[in-house]
Amino acid sequence: MSLKLKSGFEFDYENLVGEGRVTRDDVEQLAPQLGKAHKAMDTMRKTGVIKAHLSKDGTPEKVLFSQLPYVEKGNLNSPESIDRLKKFGQSMRNRIDTVISLGIGGSFLGNKVLFDVQCGSFWNMKTREERDGYPRVFFSGNNIDPRSTKDLIDYINHAADMAMHHDKKNPHKYKVMLICISKSGGTLDTMSNFMVIYDALMNNPNVEVEVTAVTDPNTEKPTLLKKMAMENKWESFAVPDGVGGRFTIFCEVGLVLGAAVGFDIEAFLAGAKQMDIDCQNDDIWQNPAMLNAALKFIASEKYGRSEEVMMPYGDYLESVSMWYIQLLAESLGKQFNKEGKEVCYGRTPIVALGTRDMHSQTQQHQEGRLNKIVQFIRIEKWTNDLTIPNVFPQAHKLADIAGVTMGQALEVARQSNADALASNGRFNALFSLPELNAYYLGQLLYMLALSVAYEGELADVDAFNQPGVEAYKRIMGPKLQQVKSRG
Secondary structure (H helix, E strand, O other), X not given: OEEEOOOOOEEEOOOOEOOOOEOHHHHHHOHHHHHHHHHHHHHHHHHOOOOOOEOOOOOEOOOOHHHOOOOOOOOOOOHHHHHXXXXXXHHHOOOOOEEEEEOOOHHHHHHHHHHHHHHOOOHHHOOXXXXXXXXXXXXXXXXXXHHHHHHHHHHHHHHHHHHHHOOOOOOOOEEEEEEEEOOOOOOHHHHHHHHHHHHHHHOOOOEEEEEEEEXXXXXXXXXXXXXXXXXXXXXXXXXXXXXXHHHHHHOHHHHHHHHXXXXXXXXXXXXXXXXXXXXXXXXXXXXXXXXXXXXXXXHHHOOOOOEEEEEEEOHHHHHHHHHHHHHHHHHHOEEEOOOOOEEEEOOEEEEXXXXXXXXXXXXXXXXXXXXXXXXXXXXXXXXXXXEOOOOOOOOHHHHHHOOOEHHHHHHHHHHHHHHHHHHOOOEEEEEEEOOOOHHHHHXXXXXXXXXHHHHHHHHOOOOOOOHHHHHHHHHHHHHXXXXXXXX
């Protein structure tokens, strides 16, 4: 049983629906709530209004993430804004040596997804020509770690020394672009790293530093970071109102980094747009986001499957799983429903990677508590797939695995895992992408984002706030001042 879209994107729920699993009768019983949820999504698209959603300061706030795939004049993503992003990316080529992207939450996790899919693990080891002129990229500001921050500074200082004194063909100052992402400009993790790195590099005469600020665009009442950008004439992009951090991969927050490495922004948004169009179908069995939300909701509430393992098969998709952790946790992990009743709703998200975690986590998935859904992601056709050669014919066990491609072997491993789980009453499902490219990535991520919006309505919780995050922030500020006062 599966839902396959015209694009080739597929949601296979064979091991999630049927005898001993979620039943079609379960889904039919949910029909009234699903109808209301679907209408709520339609209202959100047209007006940005979600029932009972308030900003962190308690005022009504529109939800605008469903607008982002539509590149239209007057929208958050407009033809003009996309053109500006593309020009920004082109301005990097053969000019900027290294970009350091500083952000946390969605400002890191979403950007890391785009980097991994576009660049892979060995990007920074390639020559400038092999990178088509685009810069090396490092991430910071997603933790307050003195060792890793010092190591990054030391690397830049060493690279600057090499560029100035050992590059015989083109001795030059090493050019670094700091992309600082913070809506308020007061994010402790991001801004502490930014200040440390900025100060260190500005004090190196062999380094030229440029800064791009990604922050609240309001110029009448500018945030701290926006004010700094205006005063220092830094280029700036927007963290828009109405788009929570976990959804910002579809706006300038994520697309700035994508532009800096040549990611196909337009294809990415086109994939998200087509997914949104497909998800306007009111037939649950033809709407992947609504179907995914309903099956996960029923599995959790009726069958006790309160943990969700996101297990893509492919190294460069692990960051998708990490991005999904934030999406699921912040959107649905809520103590109170929209009426103020304590419900303590939500599934615990778990990062896994196939085949790596078949050798670490699968024992728990296969025989541990019956409280998990395992969600697989598959790439059907790998670019430049490699055939396993029969280089040791005398070793029969190795000869047995030769002659197939690595992609085929990966899929056999995934299918075997899925079949084994299903045979022992373990719920699992599959998202299948024809290829790993910007278009299908846009389809997958947008479907997941819309799924949590649907499930928020089914569970009657606000999928767009994050009051639990504010709790530790209120404690952290005074504690930091106490430490500072003690010297």
